[in-house]
Amino acid sequence: MSVVVKRYIPLAITFIMGMIMVIATYFLAPGTPARDATALLTGTVDVLVATAGVLGLVVLLRHHSVNISRRGRFWQYSIITIVGVILYLIVGLYGIATHETQLMYASELFSWVYANLYVHMDMTIFSLLAFFIASAAYRAFRLRSLEASILLIVGSLMLLANAPVGAAIWEGFPDLGAWLLNVPNAAGNRAITIGIAVGAISLAIRQLLGVERGYLGPER
Amino acid sequence: MSTPRLARIDRRYIYLLLFLLVSLPFFYPLKLPLSVGEHAQAVWDVTEALPPDSVVISSFDFGPSTITENRPQAKAHLYQCKERDLKVVALAFWISGGPLGEMVLREVYGEDFPDIPEYGTRVVYLGYVPGNEVGMQTFGDSTVSAKGTDHYGTPVGELDLMNEVTSAADFDLWAEWTSGTPGEQQVIQFVQGRHGGPSAVPLVVGSTAVSVPGMMPFYSAGQISGIMNGLSGGGQYELLVDGEYGYPLVEALPLLDSQSVAHVLIIVFVIIGNIGFAITKYGGGQRS
Numbered sequence: 156m157s158v159v160v161k162r163y164i165p166l167a168i169t170f171i172m173g174m175i176m177v178i179a180t181y182f183l184a185p186g187t188p189a190r191d192a193t194a195l196l197t198g199t200v201d202v203l204v205a206t207a208g209v210l211g212l213v214v215l216l217r218h219h220s221v222n223i224s225r226r227g228r229f230w231q232y233s234i235i236t237i238v239g240v241i242l243y244l245i246v247g248l249y250g251i252a253t254h255e256t257q258l259m260y261a262s263e264l265f266s267w268v269y270a271n272l273y274v275h276m277d278m279t280i281f282s283l284l285a286f287f288i289a290s291a292a293y294r295a296f297r298l299r300s301l302e303a304s305i306l307l308i309v310g311s312l313m314l315l316a317n318a319p320v321g322a323a324i325w326e327g328f329p330d331l332g333a334w335l336l337n338v339p340n341a342a343g344n345r346a347i348t349i350g351i352a353v354g355a356i357s358l359a360i361r362q363l364l365g366v367e368r369g370y371l372g373p374e375r
Numbered sequence: 376m377s378t379p380r381l382a383r384i385d386r387r388y389i390y391l392l393l394f395l396l397v398s399l400p401f402f403y404p405l406k407l408p409l410s411v412g413e414h415a416q417a418v419w420d421v422t423e424a425l426p427p428d429s430v431v432i433s434s435f436d437f438g439p440s441t442i443t444e445n446r447p448q449a450k451a452h453l454y455q456c457k458e459r460d461l462k463v464v465a466l467a468f469w470i471s472g473g474p475l476g477e478m479v480l481r482e483v484y485g486e487d488f489p490d491i492p493e494y495g496t497r498v499v500y501l502g503y504v505p506g507n508e509v510g511m512q513t514f515g516d517s518t519v520s521a522k523g524t525d526h527y528g529t530p531v532g533e534l535d536l537m538n539e540v541t542s543a544a545d546f547d548l549w550a551e552w553t554s555g556t557p558g559e560q561q562v563i564q565f566v567q568g569r570h571g572g573p574s575a576v577p578l579v580v581g582s583t584a585v586s587v588p589g590m591m592p593f594y595s596a597g598q599i600s601g602i603m604n605g606l607s608g609g610g611q612y613e614l615l616v617d618g619e620y621g622y623p624l625v626e627a628l629p630l631l632d633s634q635s636v637a638h639v640l641i642i643v644f645v646i647i648g649n650i651g652f653a654i655t656k657y658g659g660g661q662r663s
Contacts, residue, residue, distance in 0.1 A: 185569065194520060200509040269474045274439040281440035285637060289393050290386040293644035297652050307649075311642050317584055317607050319407035320635035329412055336414075341591035348592055 162374075166365045172196065173363040215240065243268060309335060379658075382651025389644060396640055400632035407635055409628070414587075414594070415611040417601030418579045422452065422548065427460040429547035430540055434562075435467040435476035441554035441583050446479060447609035447627035448581030449552040451616045453483045457498075458620040462536055464546070466501040466522070468510055468557050473503035477526065482624055489527055495534040502526030508561040515543035515566035515576075543570040547577070554583045559590060563598050573598050581608065606634055 175193060183190040219233035227233075250262025298304045315321030316332020361367035368374070411419075425431070433453055437445040456463050465480055467473045480500055481488045489500060504510045504522045514521035518540055519531050531537040540546055543566045551559050559580045567576045577600045580590060584605025593599045603612055609627035616622040 194513065194516060197506075197509050197513050198520065201506045204505055204507070266474055266477070270478065274442065274475075277439035278442060282443075285397075286390045286393055289637070289641050289644060290389050292641050293384070293389060293648045296645045296648065298649055299652075307645065311645065314638040314642055317605065318635040318638045319409045319607075319610075319631050320639055322410055323407050323635075326410075329410055333413055336588060336591050337595065340588045341595045344589055345592040345595075348589075 162368075162371065165371055166368070170363055170365065173359070177363075212240070212244075379651045379654045381647055382655055384644075384647070393637060393640055396636045397633045400636060401629075404629065405632040405635065407632060409607075409610055409614060409631060411611045411614055412604070412608075414602040414604055415608045415615070418452070418581075418603055418612065419455075419601070419615045421577055421579055421600045422455055422459070422461075422550075425459070425461055425547055428462060430462045430464060430536070430545065431456050431548045431550055432546050433463055433465040433476075433550045433552070435465065435472035435479065435552050436469045436558055437475065437552055437554040437583075438469060438471035439475065442475065443630065444583045444606050444609060445552045445554060445581060446475070447606070448603040448612060449476075449479050449550075450482055450624055450626065451609065451612045451622065452550055452579075452581065452603075453479065454622060454624060455616050455620065457483060458616075460497075461547075462496075462539075463498045464501065464518075464536065464540060465499070466514070467503050468507060468561075469555075470503050470505075472552075473526070476500065476502070489525075495529075496536055499531075499534050499536050500526045501531075508557045508565050511557055511561050512565035512569070515570060517542055543567075543576050549576055549578045550581070551578060552581045554586060558582070558586070559593065559599060563593060567598065573600065579603075581612075584608075606630060 175196065179190050179193040183193075216237060219236050222228070222233040223230050223237075246265050246268055247262070250265050296303075296307045296310070298307060312328070313332055313335065315324065316328045316335070321328035321332070358367060362370070422431075433449060433456070435445075435449060453463065453465075465476050467476045477488075477500060480498070484491055484493075484498060488494070491498075501522045502525065504514055506513060506521070510521055518537060522531065524530050525534060525537075543549075549562055549566065551562055553559055559578065559582070562576075562578055567573060567578060570576050578598065579601045580599055581603035582590065582605070584607070587602060587604045590599055590602060594602055603609055606627050610631045613622055613625050613628050617625065
């Protein structure tokens with residue numbers, strides 16, 4: 156493929172689309188036909204997301220099929236993944252095919268699988284985090300330096316402030332926790348947020364102007 | 376000299392102790408008193424200040440992993456809306472939130488939901504709205520452009536309530552139940568910022584406790600009007616709803632005992648670990 160197709164056309168598309176959105180956001184008044192016309196562009200995101208979903212399914216199935224055929228690491232789990240994906244896909248498509256409803260989410264069987272299998276599995280995996288946090292806090296929270304000591308003390312105060320036991324020990328813990336959130340934490344987070352925003356603006360300008368091309372893949 | 380035992384407790388003992396102590400309050404509730412903090416109180420005050428027939432968006436932007444924190448928050452707030460005769464448009468910008476939203480609505484409005492008399496006039500469930508933050512922006516600009524049908528396939532044009540609200544400016548409150556992106560920051564950026572700011576689209580948030588610190592700049596600036604902070608925030612809100620309307624769907628309050636025990640246990644282990652560390656450091660032992 157020529158460099159024009161691989162590089163210049165994507166860069167031109169990025170620049171044109173980006174500039175349209177910048178102009179629409181900063182220079183066109185809400186409610187004007189020109190501004191409303193840009194809604195067509197945002198609507199195309201749905202189409203792209205749907206396409207990416209199909210692509211994701213293909214990549215997932217391919218990755219795990221290769222892992223099984225090569226008897227790669229934890230290949231047995233790859234079998235479970237493929238079986239799970241295909242079965243749930245069939246359940247979803249069955250709901251649509253039988254015209255039970257227009258949307259697969261409202262299909263009784265689809266909802267049953269989600270509510271009784273997926274929800275509980277996801278909750279279980281996430282709840283294991285509590286055990287890792289307890290173990291990690293024991294191993295990592297050490298009074299090694301002034302900064303680590305401040306982190307440890309504030310972390311412990313927040314643990315007490317965020318549960319009823321804190322107020323049972325001393326009724327001032329919840330207020331102290333609220334102050335820590337509202338004042339020192341807000342100040343620190345505000346600085347981080349502003350820093351991220353400035354960085355994001357800088358990155359967006361670089362992408363619009365074609366200086367940042369990482370999203371196009373490696374140059375050869 | 377070897378590392379003291381205090382500094383090298385086998386993690387399996389920690390896991391076992393945590394499991395036992397967290398389970399204990401389910402059989403022997405501690406019933407520790409809970410006070411309502413300013414952040415949950417703010418959510419309550421904003422919602423109570425709305426006149427009857429105001430329209431509230433309830434956005435289920437979380438997945439099953441954080442259901443323990445987000446579901447009690449959303450449920451208690453929806454119950455308050457129902458009791459106060461507020462109209463509700465519920466939806467989800469997370470694909471995993473679509474089915475969860477329906478579960479919560481069925482708990483609050485009854486198992487027959489959506490086959491209830493008030494469906495379409497006082498409550499609507501749009502289900503999953505695709506597009507993440509772009510979907511949020513599209514919905515804020517034009518509700519019908521973001522989703523042409525409700526969760527059950529009915530065209531939104533046939534739902535009276537949806538004809539009342541054509542853009543974010545027509546809503547009186549945005550209630551965001553979130554544990555990530557898109558979440559409250561995207562509502563601020565793509566909806567509130569485009570439709571007149573916090574006074575035009577007031578935003579209240581129910582979030583996982585771990586995400587709340589990042590929201591505080593927006594709360595201090597008034598862009599977020601109130602926050603339910605994790606399970607504790609949900610429990611505090613259940614107290615408020617129960618006190619005013621009698622709340623039969625209490626979920627978070629009984630779990631707070633287990634949370635209290637877990638938090639104390641973590642602090643105890645941190646202290647034990649530091650004693651072991653100090654012995655190692657100052658007593659001539661080896662560091663683990």
